[in-house]
Amino acid sequence: MATLLRSKLSNVATSVSHKSQAKMSGMFARMGFQAATDEEAVGFAHCDDLDMEHRQGLQMDILKSEGSEEGGEPPLEGDIHYQRDGTGPLPPSASKEVCSELSGQGKPKITAWEAGWNVTNAIQGMFVLGLPYAILHGGYLGLFLIIFAAVVCCYTGKILIACLYEENEDGEIVRVRDSYVDIANACCAPRFPTLGGRIVNVAQIIELVMTCILYVVVSGNLMYNSFPNLPVSQKSWSIIATAVLLPCAFLKNLKAVSKFSLLCTLAHFVINILVIAYCLSRARDWAWDKVKFYIDVKKFPISIGIIVFSYTSQIFLPSLEGNMQNPKEFHCMMNWTHIAACILKGLFALVAYLTWADETKEVITDNLPSTIRAVVNIFLVAKALLSYPLPFFAAVEVLERSLFQDGNRAFFPNCYGGDGRLKSWGLTLRCALVVFTLLMAIYVPHFALLMGLTGSLTGAGLCFLLPSLFHLKLLWRKLLWHHVFFDVAIFVIGGICSISGFIHSLEGLIEAFRTNAED
Numbered sequence: 001m002a003t004l005l006r007s008k009l010s011n012v013a014t015s016v017s018h019k020s021q022a023k024m025s026g027m028f029a030r031m032g033f034q035a036a037t038d039e040e041a042v043g044f045a046h047c048d049d050l051d052m053e054h055r056q057g058l059q060m061d062i063l064k065s066e067g068s069e070e071g072g073e074p075p076l077e078g079d080i081h082y083q084r085d086g087t088g089p090l091p092p093s094a095s096k097e098v099c100s101e102l103s104g105q106g107k108p109k110i111t112a113w114e115a116g117w118n119v120t121n122a123i124q125g126m127f128v129l130g131l132p133y134a135i136l137h138g139g140y141l142g143l144f145l146i147i148f149a150a151v152v153c154c155y156t157g158k159i160l161i162a163c164l165y166e167e168n169e170d171g172e173i174v175r176v177r178d179s180y181v182d183i184a185n186a187c188c189a190p191r192f193p194t195l196g197g198r199i200v201n202v203a204q205i206i207e208l209v210m211t212c213i214l215y216v217v218v219s220g221n222l223m224y225n226s227f228p229n230l231p232v233s234q235k236s237w238s239i240i241a242t243a244v245l246l247p248c249a250f251l252k253n254l255k256a257v258s259k260f261s262l263l264c265t266l267a268h269f270v271i272n273i274l275v276i277a278y279c280l281s282r283a284r285d286w287a288w289d290k291v292k293f294y295i296d297v298k299k300f301p302i303s304i305g306i307i308v309f310s311y312t313s314q315i316f317l318p319s320l321e322g323n324m325q326n327p328k329e330f331h332c333m334m335n336w337t338h339i340a341a342c343i344l345k346g347l348f349a350l351v352a353y354l355t356w357a358d359e360t361k362e363v364i365t366d367n368l369p370s371t372i373r374a375v376v377n378i379f380l381v382a383k384a385l386l387s388y389p390l391p392f393f394a395a396v397e398v399l400e401r402s403l404f405q406d407g408n409r410a411f412f413p414n415c416y417g418g419d420g421r422l423k424s425w426g427l428t429l430r431c432a433l434v435v436f437t438l439l440m441a442i443y444v445p446h447f448a449l450l451m452g453l454t455g456s457l458t459g460a461g462l463c464f465l466l467p468s469l470f471h472l473k474l475l476w477r478k479l480l481w482h483h484v485f486f487d488v489a490i491f492v493i494g495g496i497c498s499i500s501g502f503i504h505s506l507e508g509l510i511e512a513f514r515t516n517a518e519d
Helices: 002-031 041-069 092-105 112-123 126-162 180-188 195-226 234-250 261-281 300-309 314-322 327-359 370-387 389-404 424-443 447-475 481-518
Strands: 165-167 173-175
Touching: 112 314, 112 327, 126 195, 126 300, 126 314, 126 327, 126 370, 126 447, 126 481, 180 195, 180 314, 180 447, 195 234, 195 314, 195 370, 195 389, 195 424, 195 447, 234 370, 234 389, 234 424, 261 327, 261 370, 300 447, 300 481, 314 327, 314 447, 370 389, 389 424, 447 481
Parallel strands: none
Antiparallel strands: 165 173
């Protein structure tokens, strides 16, 4: 009896502690001090799943301990610990209690302003540093594309969320899907019920891994240009950066990294302001005559990919909208975030290009005077290194879920043991992924080419092609004629831009790869 009483008191204390922590988190969130996702907020949905799994694991531990002490069977070895792969069966009654308890608790909802902050971080990250280079090859047409991409990405984000909802028998609009993968699978059902999800997962993995490669490339590039007098090459700086990033292979969660997210984001906004302030100080020397309507036929398609990549956020929008206090405010939030992004990106790209004109480099901070370049670049390198774990962890999660943890459909054995610990060969694969990003950064150290390739391939696919195609497939009977026209036009234009940008970016990468191989 004493043991049972102590157990009950312990459970009550734990529950009170969790509730107090939740209240504190909610208070800070309302004050605006939430942990902001980075520009690669595509990991948002996966982190959300991990949090839910963790809460389920804790709740199952409490139920199992209560059941065993009230006369039930003793828990099996390992049942009183949170298991990553969800092993350990629950009694039917317990599972029902877990579902009801979780549905009652849920995750604290976010306001439209907090959701807008997440979207802003996703579409106004450090990759805007490549936009002036896009203006170099596109002129005024490049500025038009910055506006056009904002309008299209805002529209496709809205229609993607519309695909989550359907009308029930009572004529009410209800949410029947939860993620981008669910939408893709619904479009391919019933013949290929999982094909669409696999396509989206592959595109997401490519984008996440390429994002990791870009972080390594930009780290090596910035350090090399910050300290040109040191006998250290850009490749060597990339190797040093990867050595710092190697512990990412041991990550179990993103708690340690997320603490720096808000600080990094604020630091990046400060850096953008510093760059704009320096450009404004040289307003008398602006080269307006250099901004023309002509385009570089070979390099402008690469600029399209750069611009599209800077707006990618669709992959995590379903999870974000599902966590909003009032989902009806989603459209308004998308409007003001993309309008703000369009204005800020356009001004930043134009002002920076006017300042340096034909001398504009792939990463605009490399154009700054040596007196302030080193300080600014060091802050950017720190942000890149702290941002790397987010897309890396999300890519690892997608790979593990689809290849190693998909039940009977998994291609390989589970990479986690019965105790939830990562097996040695699973850790080796994670380390191999880090090394792969290094090798790509060494052999193709071209920020603009890699960014253009990623934007043309996965960015255009996830932001332009797939949302318009899914919208037509799932809701074509209820669409007005102008919606059909917009969807078809976006699909055609997006397809042309994607193919053109991909071909030119790939040609540039192959040429760069050959040059580096000869050296």
